[in-house]
Amino acid sequence: MNRAARVLRDNGLGLAFGGLFLLALAGQGVAGHAQYNDQQVAEGSDPVGLGDYLTxxxxxxxxxxxxxxxxxxxxxxxxxxxxxxxxxxxxxxxxxxxxxxxDADQLVGPHARPDSPRWAHPGDWRTTVFSxxxxxxxxxxxxxxxxxxxxxxxxxxxxxxxxxxxxxxxxxxxxxxxxxxxxxxxxxxxxxxxxxxxxxxxxxxxxxxxxxxxxxxxxxxxxxxxx
Known part of the structure; x- marks a missing residue:
């Protein structure tokens, strides 16, 4: 498996939902624009452009x-x-x-492993914030x-x-x-x-x-x- 395919596989959940979010946001913009202009016309006002609506x-x-x-x-x-x-x-x-x-259950301070995040090791305010x-x-x-x-x-x-x-x-x-x-x-x-x-x-x-x-x-x- 090449590097690009591995990145896609390893991050598939985040990438899929990120893509769906952008599609849904774009769809909301288009549908909302149409609804907004329908309301504008019904109230006797001029419709607005998509860019004006999105801002x-x-x-x-x-x-x-x-x-x-x-x-x-x-x-x-x-x-x-x-x-x-x-x-x-x-x-x-x-x-x-x-x-x-x-602390032992949470692998912090003296119980942190070599691969634990850096701020899990000190056991001071940094560990408190990170936790x-x-x-x-x-x-x-x-x-x-x-x-x-x-x-x-x-x-x-x-x-x-x-x-x-x-x-x-x-x-x-x-x-x-x-x-x-x-x-x-x-x-x-x-x-x-x-x-x-x-x-x-x-x-x-x-x-x-x-x-x-x-x-x-x-x-x-x-x-x-x-x-």
């Missing part, structure tokens, strides 16, 4: 409001699975392994995308206000508007439902060959097993 607050808020909910989902799941378990789920740790576990880096990054991306949603949503909301000859609101005022919380909570509830459903359904259902599923013949009560 508009309307498109921006539609994109980032989904991003923030996705990263919230993973941020909460990463933290929750440290302490909470689900009997029989491959998405859960063993029932008696709640908490942050010992929580996934949650920190997911949480930071969630907060940044949520902040971006609030700004883009504020701009889109004020554009609608001005279009209907109503007074615009301040950014702080927009945070108290139903529009902001409707956009936020309609995404949160769907993500939380999906995560909870996955954890519970994986107790009783199987997907052969997937590491997100238990082996087909595993008992329903077997916990933390993957296929």
């Amino acid at each position: 508009s607050s309307s498109f921006a808020v539609d994109v980032v409001e989904n991003w923030q909910s996705e990263y919230l989902q993973f941020f909460l799941y990463i933290l929750a699975t440290v302490w909470l378990v689900q009997r029989g789920s491959p998405e859960s740790k063993e029932l008696d392994e709640t908490g942050t576990e010992s 929580r880096s996934l949650g920190l990054v997911m949480g930071a991306v969630f907060l940044l995308s949520w902040a971006a949603q609030s700004v883009a949503g504020w701009a889109a909301y004020n554009a609608e206000q001005l279009g209907s000859r109503q007074d615009p609101v301040t950014w702080a005022g927009y945070l108290a508007e139903p529009d902001f919380w409707n956009r936020t909570l309609q995404n949160w509830q769907s993500e939380l439902l999906a995560v909870g459903s996955m954890a519970v359904l994986a107790v009783f259902l199987r997907q052969r060959g997937s590491p997100e599923s238990k082996p087909v013949g595993a008992a329903h009560g077997d916990t933390a097993m993957t296929g």
